[in-house]
Amino acid sequence: MSALLIWIVALPFAGSLMLSILYLYHLKVKKVEEIYFSLIALLTPLISFLLTFWIFLKASDKKITFTAFKWLKVANFDIDISFLSDHLSLFMALFVSFIGWLIHIYAAGYMKGDEGYGKFFAYFNLFLGMMLLLVLANNPILMFFGWEGVGLCSYLLISYYFSDAQNVVAGNKAFIVNRVGDFGFIIGLSTLFIYIGSKGFDYASLQAHIGLVPSSMLSFIAFFLFVGAIGKSAQIPLYIWLPDAMAGPTPVSALIHAATMVTAGVYMVARFHFLYSLTPNVGEFIAVIGALSSLFAAIIATRQRDIKKILAYSTISQLGYMFVAVGLGFYASGLFHVFTHAFFKALLFMGAGAVILQLHHEQDIFHMGEMKEASKIVYWTFLVATLAISGIFPFAGFFSKDEILFGAFASGHYTIWAVELFTAGLTSYYMFRLFFTVFIAKKSSKRVEKPLILSPFVTYPLVVLAIGSVVAGFIGAPKILGGSNAIAHWFSFFGDEDIELSYTIEFGLMILNTVVALAGIYIAYKKFAGINLQNEAKIDGLIYHKFYIDEIYDALIVKNIQRLSWLIYAVFDKKFIDGTVMMIAKSFYHLGELVAVLQNGNVRFYAFSMLFGASLFFIYLMQVMG
Amino acid sequence: MTDLIFIILSLSAILSALYMVWVREPIISALSFIVTLLSLAGLFALLSASFIFLVQIIVYAGAIITLLLLIIMFLNIDDESLPKEPKKLLYMVLSAILVAPLDMALIKAVGTLPKKDMSIISNFGSVKSLGLTLFNGWLLPFELVSILLIVSLIGAIVFAKRKI
Amino acid sequence: MMSIYSVLIVAIALFSIGIVGVISRKNIFIVYMSLELMLNAVNLMFVAFSRYFHSLDGQIISMMVIALSAAEAALFLSLVVLLYKRKGSLNVDIFNSLAQKRDNL
Numbered sequence: 001m002s003a004l005l006i007w008i009v010a011l012p013f014a015g016s017l018m019l020s021i022l023y024l025y026h027l028k029v030k031k032v033e034e035i036y037f038s039l040i041a042l043l044t045p046l047i048s049f050l051l052t053f054w055i056f057l058k059a060s061d062k063k064i065t066f067t068a069f070k071w072l073k074v075a076n077f078d079i080d081i082s083f084l085s086d087h088l089s090l091f092m093a094l095f096v097s098f099i100g101w102l103i104h105i106y107a108a109g110y111m112k113g114d115e116g117y118g119k120f121f122a123y124f125n126l127f128l129g130m131m132l133l134l135v136l137a138n139n140p141i142l143m144f145f146g147w148e149g150v151g152l153c154s155y156l157l158i159s160y161y162f163s164d165a166q167n168v169v170a171g172n173k174a175f176i177v178n179r180v181g182d183f184g185f186i187i188g189l190s191t192l193f194i195y196i197g198s199k200g201f202d203y204a205s206l207q208a209h210i211g212l213v214p215s216s217m218l219s220f221i222a223f224f225l226f227v228g229a230i231g232k233s234a235q236i237p238l239y240i241w242l243p244d245a246m247a248g249p250t251p252v253s254a255l256i257h258a259a260t261m262v263t264a265g266v267y268m269v270a271r272f273h274f275l276y277s278l279t280p281n282v283g284e285f286i287a288v289i290g291a292l293s294s295l296f297a298a299i300i301a302t303r304q305r306d307i308k309k310i311l312a313y314s315t316i317s318q319l320g321y322m323f324v325a326v327g328l329g330f331y332a333s334g335l336f337h338v339f340t341h342a343f344f345k346a347l348l349f350m351g352a353g354a355v356i357l358q359l360h361h362e363q364d365i366f367h368m369g370e371m372k373e374a375s376k377i378v379y380w381t382f383l384v385a386t387l388a389i390s391g392i393f394p395f396a397g398f399f400s401k402d403e404i405l406f407g408a409f410a411s412g413h414y415t416i417w418a419v420e421l422f423t424a425g426l427t428s429y430y431m432f433r434l435f436f437t438v439f440i441a442k443k444s445s446k447r448v449e450k451p452l453i454l455s456p457f458v459t460y461p462l463v464v465l466a467i468g469s470v471v472a473g474f475i476g477a478p479k480i481l482g483g484s485n486a487i488a489h490w491f492s493f494f495g496d497e498d499i500e501l502s503y504t505i506e507f508g509l510m511i512l513n514t515v516v517a518l519a520g521i522y523i524a525y526k527k528f529a530g531i532n533l534q535n536e537a538k539i540d541g542l543i544y545h546k547f548y549i550d551e552i553y554d555a556l557i558v559k560n561i562q563r564l565s566w567l568i569y570a571v572f573d574k575k576f577i578d579g580t581v582m583m584i585a586k587s588f589y590h591l592g593e594l595v596a597v598l599q600n601g602n603v604r605f606y607a608f609s610m611l612f613g614a615s616l617f618f619i620y621l622m623q624v625m626g
Numbered sequence: 627m628t629d630l631i632f633i634i635l636s637l638s639a640i641l642s643a644l645y646m647v648w649v650r651e652p653i654i655s656a657l658s659f660i661v662t663l664l665s666l667a668g669l670f671a672l673l674s675a676s677f678i679f680l681v682q683i684i685v686y687a688g689a690i691i692t693l694l695l696l697i698i699m700f701l702n703i704d705d706e707s708l709p710k711e712p713k714k715l716l717y718m719v720l721s722a723i724l725v726a727p728l729d730m731a732l733i734k735a736v737g738t739l740p741k742k743d744m745s746i747i748s749n750f751g752s753v754k755s756l757g758l759t760l761f762n763g764w765l766l767p768f769e770l771v772s773i774l775l776i777v778s779l780i781g782a783i784v785f786a787k788r789k790i
Numbered sequence: 791m792m793s794i795y796s797v798l799i800v801a802i803a804l805f806s807i808g809i810v811g812v813i814s815r816k817n818i819f820i821v822y823m824s825l826e827l828m829l830n831a832v833n834l835m836f837v838a839f840s841r842y843f844h845s846l847d848g849q850i851i852s853m854m855v856i857a858l859s860a861a862e863a864a865l866f867l868s869l870v871v872l873l874y875k876r877k878g879s880l881n882v883d884i885f886n887s888l889a890q891k892r893d894n895l
Contacts, residue, residue: 601886604821608813611724618727622734632792636800643804643827647811652819659823662804666830669800672792673841675849678856682833685856690826690863697867698819701874709816709881717814725806736798742842744792750841751849759846760853771857778861785868 012129015044023118109457181231188224229265250353290323428520
């Protein structure tokens with residue numbers, strides 16, 4: 001049973017390898033039909049999911065570890081390739097593989113006809129393998145391997161349409177900003193290793209020995225590990241890569257930048273819960289960053305035109321919610337939101353992708369309109385997803401958001417609670433702004449007259465995810481509404497506080513959330529449901545330009561680093577190092593030139609030097625002989 | 627008597643050698659060299675080497691220097707195209723200083739030889755005795771020297787025929 | 791007062807004058823004659839020692855040296871004629887094509 005763990009991780013890697021070889025064959029030798037690529041690509045995630053589900057059914061209560069072999073052993077640094085299946089990693093692996101498989105199916109339809117079809121799926125499978133490695137790893141180093149791997153695949157897939165240089169720039173930006181976060185992560189991890197690494201570096205040993213770390217260093221480690229999460233999960237100040245990452249194909253945005261990779265940061269904080277529960281001040285800091293990111297991203301999203309950028313900012317905003325939860329110690333709520341968010345965010349992106357496909361790659365919402373007639377399935381599934389993200393009962397988002405807001409309120413963090421409540425209102429406003437503009441408003445003159453008919457590969461996964469967006473919330477339904485709150489029991493090992501407030505307060509908060517969400521919908525309805533997109537919509541201003549954050553970063557940081565590297569290159573490297581090395585080389589040459597004076601071809605001079613030598617010799621001889 | 631002749635001959639040898647090294651024109655230098663050679667021949671005679679005395683005059687002064695004078699006159703160089711030697715004295719003094727240790731060492735070494743009588747004896751370097759020694763003990767070097775002379779003869783002819 | 795010592799001093803003096811002449815003069819004939827002077831000084835030493843040790847070997851060697859010098863004179867003079875025709879000068883310093891070429895790096 002435990003050996004299944006390595007199959008779950010290895011299968012997508014094997015699939016990626018096979019697809020790469022097949023793609024090379026396709027390029028160099030003979031054309032291969034798309035169907036073969038699809039077969040391999042869709043089969044491996046399915047089997048991984050089925051295996052994960054099997055473990056869930058049969059052994060979900062046990063904590064299973066499987067060690068494959070020893071990877072590194074250098075003095076105290078003893079790392080095995082070993083996998084862990086406990087409630088947390090099993091939970092993550094389940095929805096990652098399931099949603100991953102669904103998005104693979106969607107991508108088979110979306111990328112049809114693309115000439116790099118095989119390459120795309122090779123990268124896609126590789127990503128899934130890396131993500132599963134991340135969640136199923138039993139020690140932080142192997143998890144970091146997966147962490148970096150998903151960053152790599154993100155870069156590869158964002159720059160997929162590499163013939164347009166801007167996409168490559170976006171890919172670079174994603175990778176480099178991630179790297180900044182990873183630097184912090186490595187600092188935290190190394191410090192942790194210095195203190196307790198000699199006693200074993202897998203999660204169980206770390207949890208057992210965490211008390212040996214001096215308390216001053218605990219905050220340090222916790223902070224720097226969180227810096228890694230800031231980079232990976234796009235919080236302030238390292239969120240700038242996520243909107244630009246929308247340059248990749250839509251299935252990439254759906255899988256990587258909505259459902260899975262960006263939640264790796266939340267997973268990491270949850271995995272290190274034994275550390276974060278000892279440092280509540282760092283936890284508060286995490287929650288503050290989460291709240292700020294939510295608010296900031298939501299404000300920017302209210303004025304964006306590109307459909308995918310709106311969804312990207314929405315992702316940043318929802319990730320903020322998750323970090324508020326895990327920062328304040330409510331791990332179950334945070335992971336619950338990860339789960340529900342995966343469903344409806346993936347659905348939103350896939351729906352957006354469907355619309356983009358239908359309109360021949362149009363992405364500006366003010367050039368759309370009346371898409372309701374184009375495809376009923378897309379319309380209804382998109383509506384379900386938008387309701388879910390806005391937190392309307394009984395859709396999934398309602399339960400998870402409510403848990404988080406309740407936790408913030410109950411633990412006394414009223415400012416954070418207020419900020420997140422306001423952001424919820426903004427969320428429903430901008431999401432329904434998107435919905436009404438794309439599907440309801442009178443169509444724009446720029447819009448294609450006859451939208452494309454979508455293949456079932458594209459539409460069926462939408463339906464499955466829509467069902468998920470409806471029912472996924474019920475696993476966390478709180479007691480007062482009659483649910484059993486199964487997810488809290490599943491994550492009981494975290495030791496979350498179970499705060500009991502009176503039913504009236506809890507109910508009252510729930511009503512307040514719903515009212516705020518409905519208010520957002522109403523304002524959006526009033527402003528956008530009836531507009532005629534034939535009129536050219538002009539948007540401008542500070543918020544539209546994302547508060548010029550990218551430009552500020554560029555001027556402050558990027559340009560200065562470029563100047564610094566130019567300085568090091570031109571002055572330090574060329575003049576200093578090159579100069580020194582060349583000087584040493586030339587000095588030998590000049591020395592040789594000096595000696596070469598003695599070889600001037602003048603025979604008399606040679607005779608003279610012979611005489612000179614002989615006379616010296618004779619002087620010496622006479623000294624000796626006396 | 628022999629001492630006086632010895633002193634005269636040595637002085638003439640050394641002084642003409644010095645003059646030969648010093649003077650600028652090659653013909654005067656060659657003539658001075660002849661004087662040196664003749665003085666040396668006299669010294670050979672004083673050392674009871676009668677045959678060498680003859681050979682020196684006939685071969686060395688008579689053939690070699692004559693040939694040299696021939697070539698000098700054949701090339702017909704005028705005064706301006708002689709090489710300019712501005713620092714001649716400086717170089718000579720410098721070389722003399724450098725040569726001095728060599729000389730001193732040699733003189734010291736020579737001074738350790740025990741004194742012997744060096745007066746002239748008859749029949750010592752006569753043709754007969756020299757010939758016997760040559761063909762009895764030194765046959766191989768004799769033959770080799772003759773080959774050497776042939777080689778140089780051929781060489782001289784080759785060089786003369788060479789097109790420049 | 792002709793002793794071995796005084797004869798050898800004369801020989802050494804002539805030898806040194808020959809060395810000085812080779813090094814300090816640029817005219818090729820003078821150089822040649824200084825060289826011959828050195829050979830003659832050595833001849834004198836050989837003959838002196840042959841008388842000193844009462845052995846005829848010294849004189850025979852001296853004869854060989856004279857023969858050698860004759861051979862060398864023939865070759866030298868033909869070479870000088872050729873070189874003069876080539877370069878047009880009697881300066882030994884102009885023959886320096888075996889020198890180390892100095893190029894500026």
